[in-house]
Amino acid sequence: MPFSFLLQELHQKAAEKIKAAKAHRRIIAVVIVAALVTIAFFTVKTNLARSSEVGNSAPASNIMQSAGNAAQPNGGNQTETAMQAKTLKRIENVASILGIAVLTSGGIIIYYQKKKKHVAPLPVLRSEEETH
Amino acid sequence: MKQRKITAFRIMCLLIAVAVLVFLGSGYRIIILLLSIFSALVFGRLWCGYVCPLGFYQELLSMLRKKLHIPTFHVSLKVKSYLRPLKWIILVYFLASVLFFGLRPVMYIRPDLSFSSADMSIYKIIIVGIVTGICFLKERAFCKYCPLGTLRGFVNKISFGKIKKDGTACTHCRACLECCPMDIRSIYEERNKSDITHSDCIYCMKCIEACPEQDVLSFTLFGKKVLSSKRNSKQVK
Numbered sequence: 250m251p252f253s254f255l256l257q258e259l260h261q262k263a264a265e266k267i268k269a270a271k272a273h274r275r276i277i278a279v280v281i282v283a284a285l286v287t288i289a290f291f292t293v294k295t296n297l298a299r300s301s302e303v304g305n306s307a308p309a310s311n312i313m314q315s316a317g318n319a320a321q322p323n324g325g326n327q328t329e330t331a332m333q334a335k336t337l338k339r340i341e342n343v344a345s346i347l348g349i350a351v352l353t354s355g356g357i358i359i360y361y362q363k364k365k366k367h368v369a370p371l372p373v374l375r376s377e378e379e380t381h
Numbered sequence: 382m383k384q385r386k387i388t389a390f391r392i393m394c395l396l397i398a399v400a401v402l403v404f405l406g407s408g409y410r411i412i413i414l415l416l417s418i419f420s421a422l423v424f425g426r427l428w429c430g431y432v433c434p435l436g437f438y439q440e441l442l443s444m445l446r447k448k449l450h451i452p453t454f455h456v457s458l459k460v461k462s463y464l465r466p467l468k469w470i471i472l473v474y475f476l477a478s479v480l481f482f483g484l485r486p487v488m489y490i491r492p493d494l495s496f497s498s499a500d501m502s503i504y505k506i507i508i509v510g511i512v513t514g515i516c517f518l519k520e521r522a523f524c525k526y527c528p529l530g531t532l533r534g535f536v537n538k539i540s541f542g543k544i545k546k547d548g549t550a551c552t553h554c555r556a557c558l559e560c561c562p563m564d565i566r567s568i569y570e571e572r573n574k575s576d577i578t579h580s581d582c583i584y585c586m587k588c589i590e591a592c593p594e595q596d597v598l599s600f601t602l603f604g605k606k607v608l609s610s611k612r613n614s615k616q617v618k
Contacts, residue, residue: 338499348510353513353514
């Protein structure tokens, strides 16, 4: 009877520890993924910006340049580039907001988990003989 | 079932309000402002619980957190007492920037605009990001410090919507306090007064939903009882 009880207790404790470890791992995974996504996003964005700059400096030989744009050379391209830049800026804003949000919430979770684990030491009790 | 019904109704109201606000755009700003003032004068902070787009955004974040099984964090009473003046500081800053500088303050956050506008300052991005992060973990965290909410809260005590409590029948189970998104302690602690409408109350009715006792908590509108807590057979068993 006591042995089974001990075994049960051990199982319960192990399950609790595994659960806590899993939760912790999940949070760290989310933070890492967010950081990686942000880095990847900014890399792609920088590359895109660079390629668009190269495209603008090159001679106008775009297929999109139709008869409507004949009076205003490169006009269509410019609006398209402006739109692309706006969309990129919007995506960048959303990514930054989400990145900051994930970092904030991740930080709070980690802080509270550490606080939970930290056990304040009990005051040292001394006998009357020791104190006198 | 009752719980789902009230929450579903509230979420539906928020969804419709957000859709209307987004589709109306900026052309009807003055009408929205007048409606907001009228509703604040008559119903107090009911606007926060049923119309506010930022409230809806916070509700969505809370839902996402619950789906991901991420636990919320509990702020201790000591920290809460430190944070209490923040509400008034934000309100003073808000009023000063509106009245003296004629500016739309940085903290005036519209999530729909934040996610759609291309020209956002870095300060606003940081504020929206931090607010999103905190509201993800703590339900309606921004509402506790919202300057507009604080202004509406002044009218809560004299508004026509009231939360009432029958202190003699209360079993002190703390269910109301545990589920309150605004962390209003007086719902649980009040024993003698029947009117327990707090200036922070957004009339989400979660306390009434959670209360397991018959008619202990109720919501009255113009003096008429509209909603009341019902005995939960599952909890009694």
